[in-house]
Amino acid sequence: MAKNIKDRSIDPASQEMLAVAAKAGLETAWDRFDKQQPQCGFGELGLCCRNCNMGPCRIDPFGEAATKGVCGATADIIVARNLLRAIAAGASAHSDHARDVAHTFKLMSEGKAPSYQVKDQAKLARLMKEYGVSTQVDLADAVLAEFGKQEGPIQFISRAPAKRQEIWKNLGIEPRGIDREIVECMHKTTMGVDNDHVNLLLQGLRASLADGWGGSMIATELQDIMFGTPTPVRAMANLGVLEADKVNIIVHGHEPLLSEMIVSAASDPELVDLAKKQGAKGINVAGMCCTGNEILVRHGIPIAGNFLQQELAVATGAVDAMVVDVQCVMPALGALAGCFHTKFISTSPKAKFPGATHMELKEESAYETAKQIVRVAVVNYGLRDPTKVHIPNIKSEAIVGFSVEAIVGALGGTLKPLLDTIASGAVRGVAAVVGCNNPKVKQDYGHVNLVKELIRNNVLVVTTGCNAQACAKAGLLLPEAADLAGDGLKAVCKALGVPPVLHMGSCVDISRIMVACAAIADALGCDISDLPAAAAAPEWMSEKAVAIGAYVVGSGVYTILGTIPPILGSQGVTELLTEGIKGVTGGAFAVEPDPNKAAKLMIDHIEAQRKKLGL
Ligand code: SF4
Ligand code: MSK
Numbered sequence: 001m002a003k004n005i006k007d008r009s010i011d012p013a014s015q016e017m018l019a020v021a022a023k024a025g026l027e028t029a030w031d032r033f034d035k036q037q038p039q040c041g042f043g044e045l046g047l048c049c050r051n052c053n054m055g056p057c058r059i060d061p062f063g064e065a066a067t068k069g070v071c072g073a074t075a076d077i078i079v080a081r082n083l084l085r086a087i088a089a090g091a092s093a094h095s096d097h098a099r100d101v102a103h104t105f106k107l108m109s110e111g112k113a114p115s116y117q118v119k120d121q122a123k124l125a126r127l128m129k130e131y132g133v134s135t136q137v138d139l140a141d142a143v144l145a146e147f148g149k150q151e152g153p154i155q156f157i158s159r160a161p162a163k164r165q166e167i168w169k170n171l172g173i174e175p176r177g178i179d180r181e182i183v184e185c186m187h188k189t190t191m192g193v194d195n196d197h198v199n200l201l202l203q204g205l206r207a208s209l210a211d212g213w214g215g216s217m218i219a220t221e222l223q224d225i226m227f228g229t230p231t232p233v234r235a236m237a238n239l240g241v242l243e244a245d246k247v248n249i250i251v252h253g254h255e256p257l258l259s260e261m262i263v264s265a266a267s268d269p270e271l272v273d274l275a276k277k278q279g280a281k282g283i284n285v286a287g288m289c290c291t292g293n294e295i296l297v298r299h300g301i302p303i304a305g306n307f308l309q310q311e312l313a314v315a316t317g318a319v320d321a322m323v324v325d326v327q328c329v330m331p332a333l334g335a336l337a338g339c340f341h342t343k344f345i346s347t348s349p350k351a352k353f354p355g356a357t358h359m360e361l362k363e364e365s366a367y368e369t370a371k372q373i374v375r376v377a378v379v380n381y382g383l384r385d386p387t388k389v390h391i392p393n394i395k396s397e398a399i400v401g402f403s404v405e406a407i408v409g410a411l412g413g414t415l416k417p418l419l420d421t422i423a424s425g426a427v428r429g430v431a432a433v434v435g436c437n438n439p440k441v442k443q444d445y446g447h448v449n450l451v452k453e454l455i456r457n458n459v460l461v462v463t464t465g466c467n468a469q470a471c472a473k474a475g476l477l478l479p480e481a482a483d484l485a486g487d488g489l490k491a492v493c494k495a496l497g498v499p500p501v502l503h504m505g506s507c508v509d510i511s512r513i514m515v516a517c518a519a520i521a522d523a524l525g526c527d528i529s530d531l532p533a534a535a536a537a538p539e540w541m542s543e544k545a546v547a548i549g550a551y552v553v554g555s556g557v558y559t560i561l562g563t564i565p566p567i568l569g570s571q572g573v574t575e576l577l578t579e580g581i582k583g584v585t586g587g588a589f590a591v592e593p594d595p596n597k598a599a600k601l602m603i604d605h606i607e608a609q610r611k612k613l614g615l
Helices: 012-023 029-035 041-045 075-109 121-131 136-148 155-159 162-171 178-189 197-227 256-265 269-277 289-299 307-315 333-337 363-381 404-410 416-424 445-456 465-473 479-484 487-496 507-524 543-554 571-580 595-613
Strands: 233-237 247-253 283-288 303-305 321-324 343-346 396-400 429-433 459-464 501-505 533-537 558-561 588-591
Touching: 012 307, 029 307, 075 136, 075 178, 075 197, 075 256, 075 363, 075 507, 075 543, 075 571, 121 136, 121 197, 136 178, 136 197, 155 162, 155 197, 155 507, 162 197, 162 507, 178 197, 197 256, 197 289, 197 507, 197 543, 197 571, 233 289, 233 303, 233 465, 247 256, 247 289, 247 363, 256 283, 256 289, 256 363, 269 283, 269 363, 283 289, 283 307, 283 363, 289 303, 289 465, 289 501, 289 507, 303 307, 303 465, 307 321, 307 333, 321 333, 321 363, 333 343, 343 363, 396 465, 396 501, 404 507, 416 487, 416 507, 429 445, 429 507, 429 595, 445 459, 445 465, 445 479, 445 595, 459 465, 459 487, 459 507, 459 595, 465 501, 479 487, 501 507, 507 533, 507 543, 533 543, 533 595, 543 558, 543 588, 558 595, 571 588
Parallel strands: 247 283, 247 321, 283 303, 321 343, 429 459, 429 533, 459 501, 533 558, 558 588
Antiparallel strands: 233 396
């Protein structure tokens, strides 16, 4: 990656802050990425193994030196084991997030967490019916039992179309219990256990389904009950949402248990008064990554940026507190915050960081902790050095909050109008574009160009995670963006007053996309793998994205990866995931870094599916 700022990001606010950071001698992920070059070729191919202390071992991809590890493990075995461990780690992250939410839900239901309340009674009633329980506490227990279940399947598997459930049953990959599948990944990959790459990958699908149709879906559902099911709301996005004359608090990470409380505490009159006494005009909360998405889609709280902007936000010198929970938080933030007055505050017992002040969020007293955190930020405003403040005057408006319920609502209470537009050909199909930033890709280049090309070809896009934030910054989440769409999609968007790109939430909310796929497949009387649909993660970096990709493909959806996964060292694994799996789950992976070529692959797939359905 060249050091030219325009080669690092297409986002003008990021470019501006990269220049500011460079001038001030501040190091960012892009600089550290450059210092890592060349990255380890064995690692890139997935060919190194540290699973026992006879190693580390590595396989010569040219077959000239070592072709096997000390134990005799081949490239296929090592690559498959490494992939399975990545899936296990990713699935564990979403599922442990869900566990925390379920635990809080239980405390709330028992009256022990007064900071939280039920906001969506209708969804609570629906979920209780689904689980066949009659009290809120019983629901909490039933949901918590999903993690430790020994014999499944987990409840939400029954939300998939009957044909899909049959495929999973026949393959023996119905998830039994969430923790059980993740533990089994770790057991199978330890030295001398499973040494069949096909069997290893089947377990990868099983564990990933425990995430997509388990942990992630539980997180989404319970969060909707506790914080409200998103409905369309206007909001602003990008670093320009920071305000020079207000106390700025950024909430970063993934779980809304904290960010929801910070949002409430920031409007507490006592703290607003204190901010005014400090000379500030008020308290401004902005989000980052998925904890930001959670409060964005529910309350329209502005989003300061996506994954690669976390350091750039601190570099504005205007952040009085960077408050984090879990996941996607760079350990570099502590040292960087130390160059400014910024307080870097960790809040989860699971995630501590060098240079951070730890203020632990306890469910029983969440609002009080949030107030303390906001107070720290307000007091810290007085220490801000105005000569170090540089906020790019760049932000975009967006309409966000398209939960499945909101989409059905916008369509008049039924999916039929969407199905009709797909049947008529005005909308060719649906694409889910999701995932992270990665300095291997010019920031947002893959996201924005892929999405633009899809809508230009009349493909409706649904989005979550950092792709959603890239789209928000690029103005693609506005009804006016329909002008960039093909005639068919444009007409549909104009008629409904919706954007051609629908922001469905955070990374765990990819479960919403699964629910929508199941509902569309049921309405058409087919399986998810028959739908004119495709998915992509153009700039993915996290192990969570590996788990997501696996459950999306395991659910039958063709999925493009924009950054190359570390599997190419194994012909067996590569062939299985790109070709062999088609005949097994109906989905498959493809790798295509060029967003225009990726769009073509997705559109070709959608057109082929239409033909098969006789559309
Ligand atoms: Fe090497 Fe096998 Fe041990 Fe891996 S498990 S480090 S390949 S000996
Ligand atoms: S926040 S997992 S960088 S999408 Fe969900 Fe963004 Fe990827 Fe984190």
